[in-house]
Amino acid sequence: MDKSLFRPIGIMFMLASAGSISAATVDSPTLSVSANVQGVFIFQINGSTSGQSFSFGQVNAQGDVSPTIATSSGVTATAESPSGGSATYEKLSAFTWQVVSSPRRTVNIYISSASRAGTMNVGQLLLHMTKTGGLPGAGTSAGYVAVPAAPPSTDLVGGFPAGTGANTASGIIDAHLQVLDTDTPGTNTWTITLTANGV
Amino acid sequence: MDDHFDRQRRLIETAIRYSAAAILAVVGAPALPAQTSVAISPHIIEKVVRPGQGLSDIVSFTNSGKEPAQVSLELADFTVDENGKAHDRPPGTEPSSLAPFLRIAPPTVRVAPQQTVNFRYSAQLPAAFTHYRVMIYFLVRPVTALVANGAGFLIVPRLGVPLYAENIGAKPASLHIDSIFWARSPEGSLYADLQLRNDGQRNIRPQGLVFVRSANGRFARQFPFNEGREPVLPSQSRQWHVTFGPVPRDDLSVDFRLTTSATKTFHETYEIAAAR
Numbered sequence: 001m002d003k004s005l006f007r008p009i010g011i012m013f014m015l016a017s018a019g020s021i022s023a024a025t026v027d028s029p030t031l032s033v034s035a036n037v038q039g040v041f042i043f044q045i046n047g048s049t050s051g052q053s054f055s056f057g058q059v060n061a062q063g064d065v066s067p068t069i070a071t072s073s074g075v076t077a078t079a080e081s082p083s084g085g086s087a088t089y090e091k092l093s094a095f096t097w098q099v100v101s102s103p104r105r106t107v108n109i110y111i112s113s114a115s116r117a118g119t120m121n122v123g124q125l126l127l128h129m130t131k132t133g134g135l136p137g138a139g140t141s142a143g144y145v146a147v148p149a150a151p152p153s154t155d156l157v158g159g160f161p162a163g164t165g166a167n168t169a170s171g172i173i174d175a176h177l178q179v180l181d182t183d184t185p186g187t188n189t190w191t192i193t194l195t196a197n198g199v
Numbered sequence: 200m201d202d203h204f205d206r207q208r209r210l211i212e213t214a215i216r217y218s219a220a221a222i223l224a225v226v227g228a229p230a231l232p233a234q235t236s237v238a239i240s241p242h243i244i245e246k247v248v249r250p251g252q253g254l255s256d257i258v259s260f261t262n263s264g265k266e267p268a269q270v271s272l273e274l275a276d277f278t279v280d281e282n283g284k285a286h287d288r289p290p291g292t293e294p295s296s297l298a299p300f301l302r303i304a305p306p307t308v309r310v311a312p313q314q315t316v317n318f319r320y321s322a323q324l325p326a327a328f329t330h331y332r333v334m335i336y337f338l339v340r341p342v343t344a345l346v347a348n349g350a351g352f353l354i355v356p357r358l359g360v361p362l363y364a365e366n367i368g369a370k371p372a373s374l375h376i377d378s379i380f381w382a383r384s385p386e387g388s389l390y391a392d393l394q395l396r397n398d399g400q401r402n403i404r405p406q407g408l409v410f411v412r413s414a415n416g417r418f419a420r421q422f423p424f425n426e427g428r429e430p431v432l433p434s435q436s437r438q439w440h441v442t443f444g445p446v447p448r449d450d451l452s453v454d455f456r457l458t459t460s461a462t463k464t465f466h467e468t469y470e471i472a473a474a475r
Contacts, residue, residue, distance in 0.1 A: 041242030042263075043356050044235065051234030051266055052341055055351030095354065101242060106427025108285070112357060118350075125352060147352075153287065161427040177350060190352035197334065197359025198243070199277065199285045199430055 042100040043196045049073050054094045054175060061181045063087030086123075086180045095173040097129070101162040105198045107169065108158035112195040114147045118188030123180040125190050129156035131171040136160060144176060147190055156194070236264040237339050237356055244362040245402065248324060255321035258360055260337055262310040271307040272318065273336040274298045277361070281438050283429050287334065297331035297364055300324055309342065322364060329369035329400040330433045335360045365401045372403030374431060374459035381453060381469050388444025389453065389471065395439075397431040399460070404428045407457035409443050414450035424457060448474035 047054055056075050058064075063079030076090045099107050109129065126144040136159055145154050162169040238261040246254045262268050276293035277285050290298035303320040310316050324331070339356045380392040389411060397403055407424030422443040431437045451471040459465045 039242050040238055040240040042238040046234050053353045055349055057349040059350045106429050188350045193355045193357050195357040199361050
């Protein structure tokens with residue numbers, strides 16, 4: 001046995017055991033091939049109330065906020081016209097996000113698809129994604145964008161370099177819900193696919 | 200003898216699997232795991248193959264979040280416009296699509312927290328081709344529905360890995376700089392407007408340096424160009440609008456170097472007059 005083989009393997013195991021992640025590995029039941037693992041791309045989303053979801057609670061066109069939701073989730077509601085009806089619900093920093101890339105690369109984050117399910121016909125959900133430190137040549141965000149009822153994709157933030165350590169890209173996602181006087185209260189959930197990639 | 204090589208192979212494969220976790224641990228793992236945290240490795244795949252040859256390898260997916268996830272694969276063709284923005288297309292619709300030749304498995308798998316899954320891909324390429332590409336997407340759904348009461352939304356992360364396959368016999372990438380313009384921006388930086396095209400049949404990720412010096416010698420600073428390693432695809436024209444700075448208002452000398460092929464570097468010096 002060539003003992004020099006163990007040196008790089010030993011270093012890899014040391015690296016693997018040195019960090020805070022211990023990963024179990026599962027192989028797909030297909031062919032065995034030579035592998036070439038290099039570089040890594042990490043996308044993290046942290047919800048203010050749970051990992052991947054956020055609830056405004058029960059909403060209506062009067063801008064009422066469920067006391068439980070308002071207290072625990074920090075939703076701000078504004079009744080635009082108390083007698084007549086429409087309202088906005090806003091949650092700042094509903095999510096935080098992070099992108100880590102090694103080696104450094106240019107990354108885009110966009111809504112690639114969205115779907116809606118439920119009984120309530122709600123006007124519009126808008127998202128606002130900002131990047132700490134700003135985006136190249138375009139302020140800190142692309143502004144509020146309406147969650148599309150169907151593709152095509154919609155940019156949230158894009159064209160920023162992401163690296164590791166101090167060069168990790170991060171920011172927040174604000175959410176804004178408009179409830180019109182024609183909307184019917186009930187349950188409604190959007191599923192939003194947020195794509196992060198580069199070329 | 201077979202056992203000897205088999206042991207060696209298994210050791211190497213095990214080391215490769217753990218290396219993805221090692222990279223995660225070294226470069227980006229937070230002290231506390233995020234609620235939703237997914238990672239892929241490698242994040243860009245560029246394969247050079249001989250005509251008629253196949254390619255095969257793995258992409259590792261790690262769920263370093265707190266919840267189990269259902270991971271599904273999707274493919275997309277993509278184009279890149281003059282400003283570097285990528286546009287997805289249905290798989291198999293672009294002439295450069297690798298999708299018809301690519302096999303990848305498993306198509307969907309449940310990944311537990313702190314688990315890594317290796318997705319294996321292979322492609323048998325035709326004898327006559329120069330450059331194929333496809334985006335492999337990893338769609339990460341929660342195993343259970345999370346929003347139940349009232350109005351809310353669920354975010355489903357999706358990570359893209361571009362896979363490029365290029366013929367070793369294809370004409371190597373060669374950048375031609377059509378124009379370059381330097382000016383001062385109102386914010387006190389230098390502004391570069393660069394137009395170039397790739398005359399080759401293979402990708403290039405041009406690396407550059409901008410070295411700015413003031414005439415009085417008090418300022419000297421180096422800025423990277425294309426630090427995000429964006430590619431210029433075969434036959435593609437590309438524009439870059441970049442700012443470097445801040446820089447002083449004095450007379451400046453700008454030394455610009457840019458790799459234009461595997462063996463050549465563009466090098467020019469520009470004089471920028473003092474700001475009025």
